[in-house]
Amino acid sequence: MRTKLTPANRLVWFPTLLVLLACVAVDAQAADAKFQVFLLWGTDDSKPPEGKAYKPVQPEIRQKLKELPLKWANWFEVNRVDFAVQQGVTKEVPISAKCQVNVKKLADSELELCLVGKGKEVVKRKQSLPKGEMLVLGGNAPNSTAWLVLLKRIE
């Protein structure tokens, strides 16, 4: 037998639920935000270049890249870094010898990302990035290939 939710009950339960949710929200704000950053290489070739042991990207990421307006058939993982950032702090994350990303956690799901290539700031962007979402920066590379820096929020 199901208990009927009367208007009086609702007055008690919903505010209680909201208070609990608010507590969780306050707690979440204080926690570190966890990210994964990937350096990827896009090509129409089915194999990575000779002498490079790049692995194909994870299926989940491959699927998401497939949905973007990108022409390349295959994506290989050149590097991957897991890191966490506290609110208000900027984390510098090297992803290759020439390239790094600086990630600053602003508020809630917001962050500021700066891509630095050969010591120069290439792009700076403020972006809302809730858990599970991805920010992809990319450009053309030689021989009709492409590079991508993919930032994924995991927590």
Add this chain to the structure above:
Amino acid sequence: MDYDKQLKLQALLDGELPEAEASAVAQWLAQDHEAAALREELRNTRGALAEFEAGIQMPESREFFWSKVQREIERLETPAAKPASAPFSALWRRFLVPASAVAALIIAGVVLNRPDSTGHTPAAEIETALADSGAFTYRDYSAGTTLVWLSYPADTEVADNDEMGTVE
């Protein structure tokens, strides 16, 4: 007729048969009337198809079609505000009105007490400050993915480098 031979005949017609095999198929064609008839049938079908697409025209006028394309391009390039969900609004009205005052107080408390050293407005979902003026942004709301395509590294810079240019 041997099926493999039939496929080879087709490959010969399409210019995809290696030279080494072509003479054997040509010899077979010269001796076998049925094979020659099949070649004629395949040729006729190819000939019939040759002009098919030339007669097909877009049924919409240049201006009308372009206006649709242009509107869609502009819509995708402008990050749209997410529309409010009607069922959620209905639910809100039905069940949460009595709790709204309490919720508002809690949410206001959370927002006012939040340590925000940056001073920027959280409501602004995306804000770009691009050093690369040639960049463009594509947002897939359903997948939760944002793509920023950059003109970096410049073509000349890329040409001087291996594989991934200035990034790797």
Add this chain to the structure above:
Amino acid sequence: MTDKDQSSADDKTLVRASQQGDMAAFEELVARHRDRIFARAYSMMRNEEEAVDLSQEAWVKGWQRLRQFQGDSSFGTWMTRVVINLCLDQLRKQKRQRTESIEAMDEESGGVERQMPVVTVNPTAGLEREELRQRIDRALGLLSYEHRTVLVLHEFEDMEYKEIARTMGCSIGTVMSRLFYARRKLAVLLADIKNQDLL
């Protein structure tokens, strides 16, 4: 770029201008190639409304991906590849929603094309262009999407077997066999249409 410049400019110039964000240049490219892109979509989809929608989507994607176009092929060829990929995605989605076609079952149950008698009289000989187009249109509509697609990619897109195999995600052997079946079936269908019209 003025209107006059645009209409006299070649595709490469218009592509470069479009890559810099010149929408008017892109409009000129759309105007030049829209019939070809629509025709390719129509050949694959067999539905005018769907072909218009997919052509539109292809042009929007073309604009978004324009910076990736590096001139390895002509702009027209590049755009037809965009629309072909969209059509293939759409056809695969539709295929998931319906049962296998009789033609596909025929093919898998032992290669009926081997049993089909050779059509010795050219069923389209002497036809006016419009009449021929209509008959081919009807016949193509009776093929399964796999057979029609392989035919379109080979005959209209001039793709080689290996390129078709890559595009459709199958082996070269499957491409050859599908192409052979599609051609033979088309010949039989055109002969049937001719006979029906004579009755």
